[in-house]
Amino acid sequence: MLIRSLEIFRAVVDTGSFSAAAERLHTVQSNVTAHVKKLESELGAHLLERRSPVVVTPAGRQLLGYARRIVELHDDALARFRPGGEPLGELRLGSMETTAAVHLPGLLTALSRRWPQLSVHLRTGTSGELIEAVRAGQLDAAFVAAEDAGDELALRPVFRERLVLVSARPLPAMPARAELLRTPFLAFRQGCGYRRTIELLLAERRVPAPRIHEFGSLDAIVGCVSAGMGLAVLPASTVEQYRQRFELHTLPLPAALGDVTTVVATLSAASWSQGLEVFMESLPEPAPWDAAPARRAG
């Protein structure tokens, strides 16, 4: 049974004649006859009484319900893939905690307003986890800190971040090696890009086996840093969000380590859904580095 046959059958019922259906579908009458006959032989039932206008038999009536639904779904599906089609369905996003807290609320609110039919699912995790999820088709796109994620993934920069060292007390300068040796760090679990920065920072200063506490929650990290438990490395923009609630002091990291770009990881553009398409279009261009303000370096 071909969708084409159902489409023709439906047209015959709607127009009331084989010839009229042929004209409407821009084909010839003999073709209409052939399709209807094929359906009738496949189903083993007379579907139409050849009169003027055509009479739909009980069996034909049964098929008609299916024909209408199938053809309609078919047309919908095609429309959904035509460029400019209204996006529909779920958009499954992933994000690092820090990006989710700072950048996504505005983005997702605007997206949801603009495309009411789109239902957004957001999952947070480390860059490593999220990239793997995109690769495995479990996420449509993810905000991660990465410069390379294999051939299969397309990375598009969206946010510039400056990483800062966060502490409970003012840091006039980078602590000396001796102090770093006995200072614990607070970070997300393995896979977080910023954690890697901590490790690089300390390795640069020849601090072996640093003590790193793994927290699963951004709030917990910030809270504990503020309470004097240790230091953390976070984007400046994230720290700003917590200044109301916590007493925090920051020190910018050197540009080589501290200037990071948040990218969106997706499969190749050819595999995007309509919803992902409009989402990617809604993303901002990342500001050039010199324009990224290093806010209060309190």
Next chain:
Amino acid sequence: MLIRSLEIFRAVVDTGSFSAAAERLHTVQSNVTAHVKKLESELGAHLLERRSPVVVTPAGRQLLGYARRIVELHDDALARFRPGGEPLGELRLGSMETTAAVHLPGLLTALSRRWPQLSVHLRTGTSGELIEAVRAGQLDAAFVAAEDAGDELALRPVFRERLVLVSARPLPAMPARAELLRTPFLAFRQGCGYRRTIELLLAERRVPAPRIHEFGSLDAIVGCVSAGMGLAVLPASTVEQYRQRFELHTLPLPAALGDVTTVVATLSAASWSQGLEVFMESLPEPAPWDAAPARRAG
């Protein structure tokens, strides 16, 4: 876009591989590849990432929803036409008032119990109207009094009826011509088979231009006959139903006129829906004439 392609696409997603899908659908792997590629080129999007197991892209995910629904509808449609399939949908029946009152309650109750998915629509009317409705595809089947209804309709006898003359007072014998001349008759509007019998009965007795009151309701006819307004011709079985409520007396008509068969009119059996099929199977064989009891000829 072919249903076959959607079926193959779905199988690939479900099995996680092109080869496995080919095996499941009893075809070859290159054919699976060709179908998926065709879909991808038609829709202008990558649907699957060729890995092990296959990864569904966001665009593929979108199509998958449609594919599942369309293939499912397709399978349902085929199942519905396969002999022995569960009947579903509406069964649109027509019936003369008299048959509806006497014979249908039992039949339809049993049918509805046996096939809960079947929704029965019943419309009453004269034999003429109903036959035309079946011809026009507005009814699946109709109980009518007719011996011939054109080539297109199949007639199947189901009930034997004996027509009786109904009156308010006992009728020892057929009234004399003089009395018939001044007696009004009560009948359904033009198109009712039994009304034709009245006309034949009176014509036989050379009663010209009989007075016939046209009523649209069986109850009204019986009630008015009982009140002495005039005579009526009805099936004996129908009159029995009203004996509790009305004082009625009956006189059997001569067999030539009075022995009538109620038939079910349908389009040819090849055009029956599954629901009509089981309905027709549920109909009784008509009793032979000699077995039809002429009940109390009170």
Next chain:
DNA sequence: TTAAAAAATCATTTCCGGTGATAGAAGCAC
């Protein structure tokens, strides 16, 4: 690196959807 598995490619066959012309059936006017 190698071996095994899976998908892509290709040549070939087969089948079928689409076309146009024609024949036949049904409806309508006279």
Next chain:
DNA sequence: GTGCTTCTATCACCGGAAATGATTTTTTAA
């Protein structure tokens, strides 16, 4: 009834594409 019109069925044919089997290339796992 006759003739005219309209509609559907039939037929032969073309072209495209679905299916097949063999082979190559890619991917994955050991």
